[in-house]
Amino acid sequence: MHPVPRTSSSGLIVFAILHHVAWAISLVFTIMSFADSYDATMWTVLSILFSIPAVVFYALILHRGWSAVQDGITDVTPGKAVGFGFIPFFNLYWNFVALVGLTKQFNRIADARGRPDQKVNEGFALTASILSATICLAPLAGAFSIVFLWQTIGAVKDLENS
Numbered sequence: 332m333h334p335v336p337r338t339s340s341s342g343l344i345v346f347a348i349l350h351h352v353a354w355a356i357s358l359v360f361t362i363m364s365f366a367d368s369y370d371a372t373m374w375t376v377l378s379i380l381f382s383i384p385a386v387v388f389y390a391l392i393l394h395r396g397w398s399a400v401q402d403g404i405t406d407v408t409p410g411k412a413v414g415f416g417f418i419p420f421f422n423l424y425w426n427f428v429a430l431v432g433l434t435k436q437f438n439r440i441a442d443a444r445g446r447p448d449q450k451v452n453e454g455f456a457l458t459a460s461i462l463s464a465t466i467c468l469a470p471l472a473g474a475f476s477i478v479f480l481w482q483t484i485g486a487v488k489d490l491e492n493s
Contacts, residue, residue, distance in 0.1 A: 343392060343484045350388035350480065354473060357381035389480065390416070393429060396483040399490045400436040407432060423464045430456035430479060437486040449489045451482045 357378050364374035390413045397409035407428065415425045434453040441449040455478040462472035 343395060343487060346388045346391050347480050347484060350385050350392070351477065353381050353383075353385035353388065354477075357385055358470075358473070389476070392480050392483055393433070396433050396437075396487055397429075399487045400433065400440060402440070404439075405436055423466075426460040426463050427457075430460050433483065434479075437483075437490075440490065444493060446489075446493070449486065449493075451486050455479045455482060 360374050360378035360381060364371045364378060367374060393416075394409045394413045397405075397407060397412040401409070412429045412433070416422045416429055418425070431453060434451050434456045438450045438453070441447065441451075455475050459472045459475035459479055462468045462475065
């Protein structure tokens with residue numbers, strides 16, 4: 332087995348907090364767009380503007396997670412994991428590969444190192460992927476994605492400190 336390269340986890344907690352703040356503001360503006368029929372367009376535009384940084388910070392954390400598991404065995408590159416998520420309709424499938432696949436890679440590395448305490452729960456990534464794919468339940472995926480982000484940060488930190 333090839334050694335896992337060192338990936339810095341610095342900044343990941345800041346990225347996560349900024350993601351959560353942008354996502355929450357976007358969610359409030361989305362709710363306001365439904366509540367205020369007079370200015371719905373303005374609230375929708377504000378919601379979209381605040382969802383952009385949330386997506387960027389999510390992508391940065393996902394990229395850093397995939398960078399941490401690159402050991403020559405992994406098929407998915409960090410750029411592919413993030414980039415294919417922006418392809419319309421294909422991203423409904425790709426969420427399963429990028430999110431669930433990342434948790435499987437973390438667990439594979441933990442098993443290879445004999446560290447079962449470093450394993451992550453695949454259920455949150457799977458639930459977030461399923462909810463995202465249903466489209467009508469996609470807003471519920473946000474809560475599971477937040478847990479997935481924190482699991483990813485923890486796993487990257489575990490790999491960094493091993």
